[in-house]
Amino acid sequence: MTDVRGTAGQRSRGGPYSPGRGPAVRHRVAALVCVPLLALAAGGCAKDGDDAGSDAAAVKYPTTTLELMAPAAPGGGWDSTARSLQKALTDSKLVTESVEVYNVPGAGGTLGLSQLVTKNKGDAHQLMVTGLVMIGGVVTNKSPVKLSQVTPIATLTAEQEVIVVPAASKYTTLQQLMDDAKANPTSINWGGGSAGGTDQILIGLLAKAAGADPKAMKYIAYSGGGESKAALLSGDLTAAVSGASEYSDLVASGKLRALAVSGSAGIDVGAGKPTPTIKESGYDVELMNWRGVVAPPGIKAGERAAIIKLIDDLHSSAQWKQTLTDQKWEDFYRSGDEAKAYFESENDRITTVLSEIGLAG
CATH class of the missing domain: 3.40.190.150 (Bordetella uptake gene, domain 1)
Structure with missing residues (x-):
């Protein structure tokens, strides 16, 4: 974060x-x-x-x-x-x-x-x-x-950013998530670090690349990683963004699903295999913190x-x-x-x- x-x-x-x-x-x-x-x-x-x-x-x-x-x-x-x-x-x-x-x-x-x-x-x-x-x-x-x-x-x-959703989420790919974000921005509750930080910047870049209105994205800023983790697990958030290491423990435990990372090459954020990049998911976005x-x-x-x-x-x-x-x-x-x-x-x-x-x- x-x-x-x-x-x-x-x-x-x-x-x-x-x-x-x-x-x-x-x-x-x-x-x-x-x-x-x-x-x-x-x-x-x-x-x-x-x-x-x-x-x-x-x-x-x-x-x-x-x-x-x-x-x-x-x-x-x-x-x-x-x-x-x-x-x-x-x-x-x-x-x-x-x-x-x-x-x-x-x-x-x-x-x-x-x-x-x-x-x-x-x-x-x-x-x-x-x-x-x-x-x-x-x-x-x-x-x-x-x-x-x-x-x-x-x-x-x-450090690369990672986009995660709860393990029970219907979203298994970044494209599925962004299709809904574009069609109905208010249906997606995004979470991340402080306003204007790397996490919100990535969501703005991603929305723009997906053809969605960046200003319409619902973003909830948290002061620490523990707060966003709790919000994800309770269902208050649809998806969250943070540094790749932030959610690796919950991805490894099977409680969260990693959809994409923000760098030029996929990395393992706890799933036991490389998570695909945002570019590999179809969106021309790359961002490193x-x-x-x-x-x-x-x-x-x-x-x-x-x-x-x-x-x-x-x-x-x-x-x-x-x-x-x-x-x-x-x-x-x-x-x-x-x-x-x-x-x-x-x-x-x-x-x-x-x-x-x-x-x-």
Whole structure:
């Protein structure tokens, strides 16, 4: 489901789950040292006037504590991603400085986004985990701060969504479900995570592909997976959408039936065999709940290059590969300009969908 929210200020330092200091934000002016062996482009050390888009040499990085913000409460997807980054960076010895995680929850991640863009502007030692859910948070919360204002570094992981129905449901295929959703939208009670999140976005995309009115879909938002599971089992919901791992236990037990997954290839979500994709079911829809990492605006070109190199090296490390295996995350890596282009295309696509289902504008 979507990232849970809670009390701001939990911070861990030096290890994945160790408690630490409060949420105070410190602006640092780090001494930047030009290191020829790290140079990614000609031109020597970055000057004060350089921006993140110009050619410049990489700098030594990090030179002080590296802080990773999870813009959600402890326990959610962004939090687990930040803490996994912390552990992998430390265990791989790619950094000798300490790595600290702190939480800034609220408003679909937009409170954390606002802090990164304003208070942390120009501070290359402040990074934030983000993802598709934040695009919806910006739109539905009418945030004055946009994801386009950050410095994209990389996409990291992704998870497929799954569409499920109760085992006793008359629907055995996605096409049967969508035929009824198109003919009589109010006959289908959909459930999922928070309004404007990945789950509702997928339903909107699916309705559009099926020729149904996205705004007519009846969607009930739940704050956690337990609530939607109970609603499915009690018959209050016709169908529900969540991350593929969310309902795998109930699919495996025979209490739910998985109709389709949202990625490019079918995966086993508990049925003992791959569940077909939405595309294989006849609808041109593909959606991954991706997560990535960004830096504040206003950092220098050499700093941007050094951060990208650090995350590239992390992605290649044995420690990160083990993290993907342990967390059952799909590798969804792209960095630098490729990540920037992906952020922009996803922002345009998801904002359009949210407008079509009546959550934007």
